[in-house]
Amino acid sequence: PPSPLQPPGLPLAPCRSFSNNKIQVELDESSGVATMKFKSPPVNSLSLEFLTEFSISLEKLENNRACRGVIITSALPKIFSSGLDITEMCGKSMEHYAEFWRAVQELWLRLYGSSMVTVAAVNGSSPAGGCLVALSCDYRIMAENPKFSIGLNESQLGIVAPFWFKDTFVNVVGHRIAERSLQLGSLHPAPEAHRLGLVDELVPEEKLMEKAAAVMAQWLALPDHARQLTKAMMRKAVLDRLVAHREEDIKNFITFISKESIQKSLRMYMEMLKKKK
Amino acid sequence: PPSPLQPPGLPLAPCRSFSNNKIQVELDESSGVATMKFKSPPVNSLSLEFLTEFSISLEKLENNRACRGVIITSALPKIFSSGLDITEMCGKSMEHYAEFWRAVQELWLRLYGSSMVTVAAVNGSSPAGGCLVALSCDYRIMAENPKFSIGLNESQLGIVAPFWFKDTFVNVVGHRIAERSLQLGSLHPAPEAHRLGLVDELVPEEKLMEKAAAVMAQWLALPDHARQLTKAMMRKAVLDRLVAHREEDIKNFITFISKESIQKSLRMYMEMLKKKK
Amino acid sequence: PPSPLQPPGLPLAPCRSFSNNKIQVELDESSGVATMKFKSPPVNSLSLEFLTEFSISLEKLENNRACRGVIITSALPKIFSSGLDITEMCGKSMEHYAEFWRAVQELWLRLYGSSMVTVAAVNGSSPAGGCLVALSCDYRIMAENPKFSIGLNESQLGIVAPFWFKDTFVNVVGHRIAERSLQLGSLHPAPEAHRLGLVDELVPEEKLMEKAAAVMAQWLALPDHARQLTKAMMRKAVLDRLVAHREEDIKNFITFISKESIQKSLRMYMEMLKKKK
Numbered sequence: 001p002p003s004p005l006q007p008p009g010l011p012l013a014p015c016r017s018f019s020n021n022k023i024q025v026e027l028d029e030s031s032g033v034a035t036m037k038f039k040s041p042p043v044n045s046l047s048l049e050f051l052t053e054f055s056i057s058l059e060k061l062e063n064n065r066a067c068r069g070v071i072i073t074s075a076l077p078k079i080f081s082s083g084l085d086i087t088e089m090c091g092k093s094m095e096h097y098a099e100f101w102r103a104v105q106e107l108w109l110r111l112y113g114s115s116m117v118t119v120a121a122v123n124g125s126s127p128a129g130g131c132l133v134a135l136s137c138d139y140r141i142m143a144e145n146p147k148f149s150i151g152l153n154e155s156q157l158g159i160v161a162p163f164w165f166k167d168t169f170v171n172v173v174g175h176r177i178a179e180r181s182l183q184l185g186s187l188h189p190a191p192e193a194h195r196l197g198l199v200d201e202l203v204p205e206e207k208l209m210e211k212a213a214a215v216m217a218q219w220l221a222l223p224d225h226a227r228q229l230t231k232a233m234m235r236k237a238v239l240d241r242l243v244a245h246r247e248e249d250i251k252n253f254i255t256f257i258s259k260e261s262i263q264k265s266l267r268m269y270m271e272m273l274k275k276k277k
Numbered sequence: 278p279p280s281p282l283q284p285p286g287l288p289l290a291p292c293r294s295f296s297n298n299k300i301q302v303e304l305d306e307s308s309g310v311a312t313m314k315f316k317s318p319p320v321n322s323l324s325l326e327f328l329t330e331f332s333i334s335l336e337k338l339e340n341n342r343a344c345r346g347v348i349i350t351s352a353l354p355k356i357f358s359s360g361l362d363i364t365e366m367c368g369k370s371m372e373h374y375a376e377f378w379r380a381v382q383e384l385w386l387r388l389y390g391s392s393m394v395t396v397a398a399v400n401g402s403s404p405a406g407g408c409l410v411a412l413s414c415d416y417r418i419m420a421e422n423p424k425f426s427i428g429l430n431e432s433q434l435g436i437v438a439p440f441w442f443k444d445t446f447v448n449v450v451g452h453r454i455a456e457r458s459l460q461l462g463s464l465h466p467a468p469e470a471h472r473l474g475l476v477d478e479l480v481p482e483e484k485l486m487e488k489a490a491a492v493m494a495q496w497l498a499l500p501d502h503a504r505q506l507t508k509a510m511m512r513k514a515v516l517d518r519l520v521a522h523r524e525e526d527i528k529n530f531i532t533f534i535s536k537e538s539i540q541k542s543l544r545m546y547m548e549m550l551k552k553k554k
Numbered sequence: 555p556p557s558p559l560q561p562p563g564l565p566l567a568p569c570r571s572f573s574n575n576k577i578q579v580e581l582d583e584s585s586g587v588a589t590m591k592f593k594s595p596p597v598n599s600l601s602l603e604f605l606t607e608f609s610i611s612l613e614k615l616e617n618n619r620a621c622r623g624v625i626i627t628s629a630l631p632k633i634f635s636s637g638l639d640i641t642e643m644c645g646k647s648m649e650h651y652a653e654f655w656r657a658v659q660e661l662w663l664r665l666y667g668s669s670m671v672t673v674a675a676v677n678g679s680s681p682a683g684g685c686l687v688a689l690s691c692d693y694r695i696m697a698e699n700p701k702f703s704i705g706l707n708e709s710q711l712g713i714v715a716p717f718w719f720k721d722t723f724v725n726v727v728g729h730r731i732a733e734r735s736l737q738l739g740s741l742h743p744a745p746e747a748h749r750l751g752l753v754d755e756l757v758p759e760e761k762l763m764e765k766a767a768a769v770m771a772q773w774l775a776l777p778d779h780a781r782q783l784t785k786a787m788m789r790k791a792v793l794d795r796l797v798a799h800r801e802e803d804i805k806n807f808i809t810f811i812s813k814e815s816i817q818k819s820l821r822m823y824m825e826m827l828k829k830k831k
Binding site (some may be wrong): 293362413416447448449450451474478496499500502504506507508510511512 | 708710711712713714715717718720728729730732733734736737738739815819
């Protein structure tokens with residue numbers, strides 16, 4: 001049923017799109033649905049520049065009354081997002097680490113706390129920060145390709161997911177699965193991710209965007225005001241916890257990431273990635 | 278095994294029953310089990326009068342040492358309870374809204390905090406407040422008819438389930454399912470409700486009361502004292518939260534429900550219901 | 555991948571073992587894996603002596619840099635551990651109850667908070683405190699024999715699992731299942747325990763230790779430092795809660811257990827156990 005609280009969509013309104021360097025955004029004003037496509041080769045790393053653009057794009061849509069929902073997906077084949085850009089965490093200054101981490105927090109606060117309906121159309125692998133982006137949406141649809149995997153695999157790199165990654169994960173899969181998956185740094189192939197509840201639905205890759213649009217339509221059938229208040233109620237505790245500990249969390253990150261042992265571990269990991277190519 | 282802490286049931290004790298306007302209560306003193314049947318046509322709406330009678334009936338049973346458990350069901354076909362009576366929330370005074378909401382809180386505090394074993398025998402559809410009644414019991418058995426549905430569908434009406442509805446729901450189905458179901462205002466057909474854990478068991482409608490009695494007997498085999506302390510420990514955090522914020526919750530309800538946009542939305546919903554008939 | 559943060563295992567290192575009265579411990583220094591075998595006939599009751607030895611053994615391993623993981627199992631057939639020794643809770647002095655309960659707390663704080671990888675190889679029944687030991691590990695593998703059961707069945711004895719048993723249980727199986735299982739004092743046969751998530755995996759009894767070693771190797775492939783910080787983050791809230799309320803919890807236990815009604819109930823239970831033999 002259409003929302004009694006919302007003005008009807010403007011039929012036949014033109015599509016508006018804006019594209020910066022790393023993310024392409026298209027807003028269909030007739031449906032009120034924006035599509036954000038990550039297009040930062042080779043693997044949609046969440047660099048400082050990417051995160052900033054992502055946050056600004058979300059803010060623009062949030063403030064655009066014509067926009068009620070966002071579908072987030074990748075324009076690159078096989079990869080949704082590879083997560084936080086390791087080069088931002090390696091051999092940089094304390095100031096840079098602080099700026100980078102603040103940008104990660106900012107993105108999560110905007111996305112997890114968005115009043116829009118957010119649907120992740122996960123059309124490729126999605127480790128670490130890429131998984132966090134998906135976890136922060138309202139609904140996750142993944143291409144059923146078992147070669148695509150998703151998970152918070154930070155511990156594989158010798159680093160630790162911060163408490164708010166963990167809180168977001170626990171809210172989705174529960175404590176037991178989150179505890180095991182985080183300790184093992186598991187990357188779950190799509191079918192396993194679905195069994196664990198990490199993604200809500202699997203569809204053939206070619207049907208992914210069609211399905212995302214259908215799911216979005218279902219969510220947009222609800223009155224925005226009631227849905228937004230309900231979402232805020234569900235997510236408030238976890239959002240408030242980061243807001244209350246934001247500076248402390250940045251300090252912790254800087255202390256941890258600038259340890260020589262961690263830097264060495266990250267350098268080894270980057271070497272390994274280079275050899276893979 | 279029989280409880281070492283409890284006196285044995287009095288065999289061949291007479292059944293006592295009391296019936297007010299809207300709920301019929303029968304207590305079988307030999308088993309210690311009361312049956313409460315909602316009989317307020319057409320749909321067992323939780324009006325102020327119904328809620329008051331419900332609370333008083335629970336209090337009577339709670340204070341009756343012969344009563345150890347309650348089975349809650351409907352005397353009407355196809356409907357367990359349609360939830361809060363919308364007419365109580367539409368076009369009334371602030372004082373009325375406050376009195377009504379206090380009665381809703383009171384009922385939930387009594388039922389969710391009951392020291393008796395509470396089994397919901399859900400023999401019909403159970404939206405919104407009707408679902409809350411079922412969620413507040415220790416165990417939920419539902420008729421396996423897929424035409425019967427259950428869920429907290431408040432957002433469909435443009436209103437928002439309060440935090441203690443949400444807490445009760447999360448305790449039963451976990452955070453992810455609660456978040457999605459509450460945002461979408463989902464009414465889950467019985468088989469889906471069972472898959473989600475919203476109800477514990479499905480049985481053919483004609484076996485519902487027999488099954489409820491068998492489940493009750495299983496729960497009553499435990500020593501009351503240990504079971505009651507365990508139940509209190511499990512539910513204390515969520516009960517305490519409403520107790521601590523009760524007046525604030527009433528104020529929030531009044532502010533929200535008396536908004537013109539919400540009143541309009543509820544009037545439209547009632548019109549729609551009338552046309553359906 | 556091997557951990558960049560950890561020194562490699564010392565190949566061909568000798569096995570060191572130490573055995574006290576009730577628990578046999580073997581450490582394979584080449585793999586860094588210790589095996590603890592409960593061998594306190596007839597049923598591996600957690601007596602004060604057993605608990606003390608258990609805590610000391612864990613402490614020794616925790617402080618041994620050659621040890622990174624522990625597999626916990628039973629040397630007796632058909633029983634993992636029968637849980638807290640009832641004779642320690644029956645007809646003793648207040649001082650004894652306090653000392654005993656402090657030892658139970660101590661064991662749980664060490665095991666649930668262990669920085670080592672802990673795998674429970676549950677090769678027999680595991681009621682009450684025995685179940686707590688398994689729940690406190692990182693991973694639970696159980697022999698698939700349906701005659702073996704596991705659960706927190708305290709309420710069957712007329713007693714109540716303390717809040718930190720409950721918190722540990724909720725972290726593993728979620729609120730709804732924990733609430734029902736604790737109220738009913740359920741002992742779940744292995745297949746049911748697996749369905750509920752109470753154990754992570756079932757294997758034929760003869761493959762149990764082999765499987766435990768394989769799982770351990772998988773967990774040890776992760777960098778210790780990252781895994782340990784992640785584990786601490788997951789378990790901190792629940793551990794802190796007991797630490798903050800430890801003396802209060804001891805007082806509550808003493809008050810409860812020294813009630814005449816509870817003492818009578820425990821004596822009856824012990825009589826029943828004796829007759830069974």
